[in-house]
Amino acid sequence: MNDEHKTMLKCPGCGEMFTGAFSRYMKEKSAQCPTCGVSIPVQPNKNAVPTPPPMPVSAQFVNQMPPSVANPAVRRMTCGKAIAGLVLGITSIVPGIAFGGILLGILGIIFSSKAMKQIKLRPEELDGEGMAIAGLTTAIVGLVISTLIVLLWVFWGAVLLTLVGAVSKAMPLPPPR
DSSP states (O other), X not given: OOOOEEEEEEOTTTOXXXXXXXXXXXXXXXEEOTXXXXXXXXXXXXXXXXXXXXXXXXXXXXXXXXXXXXXXXOOOEEXXXXXXXXXXXXXXXXXXXXXXXXXXXXXXXXXXXXXXXXXXXXXXXXXXXHHHHHHHHHHHHHHHHHHHHHHHHHHHHXXXXXXXXXXXXXXXXXXXX
């Protein structure tokens, strides 16, 4: 970083005004009068703020960046399908709605996948890839959880029906009167 400070100096030898420059990293903090050659000690200005030199940016580097990075004024829209996929994915995780969770999980996967494709096709216009990935992940997790819950219901239902059948065979109903 360039922290060079410029200070107006007056030569005590000839009275000439000139600009002296110093840096806090310089060993000698003095300037030499261009007219008479007298060495003048330079005191740093405590309020001076060093200005960094302009960073050279090649045109090739700017062309490789997305327009929103190269030009911060360009704002990308968040893909609506990414938002929908994230919402559907999160709601598919709620275990109380197992059959609905399966449907919501499938819809979340579809919306998130379509959003990721749209964002890859138009990266200069659309944003929300992180939301689409999160939506896809949560939709898959919700789909797995809901499917497991439904399978458990089916299993326990079969177990209960088997038990009821075994109990009814062991204890026949009395004949009607």
